[in-house]
Amino acid sequence: xxxxxxxxxPDGVARNLIGEILRRIETKGYQLVDIKLFEPERSLLAxxxxxxxxxxxxxxxIEFMESGxxxxxxxxxxxxxxxxxxxxxxxxxxxxxxxxxxxxxxxxWGLKVQQNLVHGSDSPESAARELALWFS
Ligand code: GTP
Ligand code: MG
Numbered sequence: 001x002x003x004x005x006x007x008x009x010p011d012g013v014a015r016n017l018i019g020e021i022l023r024r025i026e027t028k029g030y031q032l033v034d035i036k037l038f039e040p041e042r043s044l045l046a047x048x049x050x051x052x053x054x055x056x057x058x059x060x061x062i063e064f065m066e067s068g069x070x071x072x073x074x075x076x077x078x079x080x081x082x083x084x085x086x087x088x089x090x091x092x093x094x095x096x097x098x099x100x101x102x103x104x105x106x107x108x109w110g111l112k113v114q115q116n117l118v119h120g121s122d123s124p125e126s127a128a129r130e131l132a133l134w135f136s
Pocket of ligand 2: 120
Protein backbone atom coordinates (compact mmCIF):
# COMPACT_ATOMS: atom_id res chain seq x y z
CA UNK A 1 0.00 0.00 0.00
CA UNK A 2 1.19 3.52 -0.81
CA UNK A 3 2.50 5.94 1.83
CA UNK A 4 2.90 9.72 1.90
CA UNK A 5 4.29 12.37 4.21
CA UNK A 6 1.77 14.85 5.55
CA UNK A 7 2.91 17.85 7.57
CA UNK A 8 0.61 20.08 9.58
CA UNK A 9 2.57 23.33 9.31
CA PRO A 10 3.04 25.78 12.25
CA ASP A 11 -0.09 27.75 11.31
CA GLY A 12 -2.24 24.62 11.51
CA VAL A 13 -0.77 23.63 14.89
CA ALA A 14 -1.08 27.19 16.29
CA ARG A 15 -4.70 27.42 15.15
CA ASN A 16 -5.61 24.12 16.88
CA LEU A 17 -6.48 22.47 13.56
CA ILE A 18 -4.57 19.19 14.06
CA GLY A 19 -7.74 17.33 15.02
CA GLU A 20 -9.77 18.73 12.12
CA ILE A 21 -7.04 17.92 9.58
CA LEU A 22 -6.46 14.38 10.92
CA ARG A 23 -10.24 13.84 10.97
CA ARG A 24 -10.40 14.55 7.24
CA ILE A 25 -7.53 12.12 6.58
CA GLU A 26 -9.06 9.39 8.72
CA THR A 27 -12.62 9.75 7.44
CA LYS A 28 -11.29 9.46 3.88
CA GLY A 29 -10.16 5.99 5.00
CA TYR A 30 -6.41 6.53 5.20
CA GLN A 31 -4.37 5.00 8.02
CA LEU A 32 -2.14 7.01 10.35
CA VAL A 33 0.99 4.85 10.55
CA ASP A 34 3.30 7.10 12.57
CA ILE A 35 3.04 10.61 13.97
CA LYS A 36 5.22 13.14 15.79
CA LEU A 37 4.98 16.75 16.94
CA PHE A 38 8.24 18.66 17.17
CA GLU A 39 10.16 21.78 16.12
CA PRO A 40 12.22 20.78 13.07
CA GLU A 41 15.88 21.82 12.75
CA ARG A 42 16.82 24.11 9.88
CA SER A 43 18.91 21.29 8.37
CA LEU A 44 15.81 19.08 8.08
CA LEU A 45 13.79 21.91 6.53
CA ALA A 46 16.60 22.74 4.09
CA UNK A 47 16.74 19.11 2.97
CA UNK A 48 12.95 18.90 2.74
CA UNK A 49 12.67 22.07 0.62
CA UNK A 50 15.92 21.70 -1.37
CA UNK A 51 14.03 21.96 -4.69
CA UNK A 52 12.97 25.50 -3.77
CA UNK A 53 16.42 26.81 -2.76
CA UNK A 54 17.10 30.13 -4.48
CA UNK A 55 13.45 30.96 -5.11
CA UNK A 56 12.18 34.27 -3.69
CA UNK A 57 9.85 32.56 -1.23
CA UNK A 58 12.51 30.13 0.06
CA UNK A 59 13.79 32.09 3.11
CA UNK A 60 10.32 33.20 4.30
CA UNK A 61 9.14 29.60 3.87
CA ILE A 62 11.98 28.16 5.98
CA GLU A 63 11.51 30.87 8.63
CA PHE A 64 7.79 30.18 8.77
CA MET A 65 8.38 26.43 9.11
CA GLU A 66 10.78 27.18 12.01
CA SER A 67 8.28 29.39 13.77
CA GLY A 68 6.68 26.65 15.88
CA UNK A 69 5.94 22.95 16.20
CA UNK A 70 5.10 20.91 13.10
CA UNK A 71 3.11 17.66 13.08
CA UNK A 72 4.65 15.02 10.81
CA UNK A 73 2.41 12.10 9.85
CA UNK A 74 3.14 8.93 7.88
CA UNK A 75 -0.13 8.18 6.10
CA UNK A 76 -0.97 4.99 4.20
CA UNK A 77 -3.74 4.25 1.73
CA UNK A 78 -4.74 3.38 -1.80
CA UNK A 79 -3.30 6.15 -4.06
CA UNK A 80 -2.80 8.28 -0.95
CA UNK A 81 -0.16 10.55 -2.51
CA UNK A 82 -2.52 11.91 -5.15
CA UNK A 83 -5.52 11.52 -2.84
CA UNK A 84 -4.09 13.64 -0.05
CA UNK A 85 -3.02 16.36 -2.53
CA UNK A 86 -6.65 16.41 -3.60
CA UNK A 87 -7.86 16.63 0.02
CA UNK A 88 -5.40 19.49 0.67
CA UNK A 89 -6.38 21.62 -2.32
CA UNK A 90 -4.18 23.88 -4.41
CA UNK A 91 -1.17 25.69 -2.93
CA UNK A 92 -2.73 29.15 -2.46
CA UNK A 93 -5.54 29.06 0.15
CA UNK A 94 -7.10 32.18 -1.41
CA UNK A 95 -8.16 30.17 -4.45
CA UNK A 96 -8.19 26.57 -3.16
CA UNK A 97 -11.52 24.84 -3.80
CA UNK A 98 -14.21 24.65 -1.11
CA UNK A 99 -14.26 21.17 0.42
CA UNK A 100 -10.46 21.05 0.63
CA UNK A 101 -8.35 21.62 3.74
CA UNK A 102 -6.78 24.79 2.33
CA UNK A 103 -10.04 25.97 0.76
CA UNK A 104 -12.14 25.48 3.90
CA UNK A 105 -9.62 26.31 6.64
CA UNK A 106 -6.94 28.45 4.95
CA UNK A 107 -7.00 32.18 5.38
CA UNK A 108 -6.70 34.77 2.64
CA TRP A 109 -3.52 36.49 3.81
CA GLY A 110 -2.46 37.92 0.49
CA LEU A 111 1.20 37.20 -0.15
CA LYS A 112 1.62 34.73 2.70
CA VAL A 113 1.07 31.70 0.50
CA GLN A 114 3.40 29.70 2.72
CA GLN A 115 0.77 29.70 5.48
CA ASN A 116 -1.27 27.00 3.80
CA LEU A 117 -1.70 24.62 6.76
CA VAL A 118 -0.41 21.36 5.29
CA HIS A 119 2.20 19.71 3.13
CA GLY A 120 1.74 16.50 1.17
CA SER A 121 4.37 14.68 -0.90
CA ASP A 122 3.83 15.21 -4.63
CA SER A 123 5.15 11.92 -6.12
CA PRO A 124 6.26 8.43 -5.05
CA GLU A 125 9.89 9.61 -5.28
CA SER A 126 9.18 12.65 -3.08
CA ALA A 127 7.25 10.51 -0.59
CA ALA A 128 10.13 8.04 -0.20
CA ARG A 129 12.68 10.83 0.14
CA GLU A 130 10.59 12.90 2.58
CA LEU A 131 9.51 9.95 4.77
CA ALA A 132 13.19 8.99 5.13
CA LEU A 133 13.99 12.57 6.22
CA TRP A 134 11.15 13.03 8.73
CA PHE A 135 10.96 9.46 10.08
CA SER A 136 14.59 8.33 9.97
P1 GTP B 1 3.54 21.53 -0.28
O1 GTP B 1 2.55 20.42 -0.13
O2 GTP B 1 3.76 22.33 0.98
O3 GTP B 1 4.83 21.11 -0.94
O4 GTP B 1 2.81 22.55 -1.23
P2 GTP B 1 2.72 22.55 -2.79
O5 GTP B 1 3.32 21.31 -3.34
O6 GTP B 1 1.31 22.89 -3.10
O7 GTP B 1 3.65 23.76 -3.15
P3 GTP B 1 5.19 23.79 -3.59
O8 GTP B 1 5.86 22.48 -3.34
O9 GTP B 1 5.26 24.38 -4.95
O10 GTP B 1 5.75 24.86 -2.58
C1 GTP B 1 6.08 24.47 -1.27
C2 GTP B 1 5.55 25.49 -0.32
O11 GTP B 1 6.19 26.73 -0.57
C3 GTP B 1 4.06 25.79 -0.47
O12 GTP B 1 3.25 24.92 0.25
C4 GTP B 1 3.98 27.16 0.11
O13 GTP B 1 3.99 27.06 1.53
C5 GTP B 1 5.28 27.79 -0.36
N1 GTP B 1 5.13 28.49 -1.63
C6 GTP B 1 5.03 27.98 -2.87
N2 GTP B 1 4.91 28.91 -3.81
C7 GTP B 1 4.94 30.08 -3.13
C8 GTP B 1 4.86 31.43 -3.53
O14 GTP B 1 4.75 31.76 -4.70
N3 GTP B 1 4.94 32.37 -2.53
C9 GTP B 1 5.10 32.04 -1.23
N4 GTP B 1 5.16 32.99 -0.31
N5 GTP B 1 5.15 30.76 -0.82
C10 GTP B 1 5.09 29.80 -1.74
MG1 MG C 1 5.33 20.60 -2.88
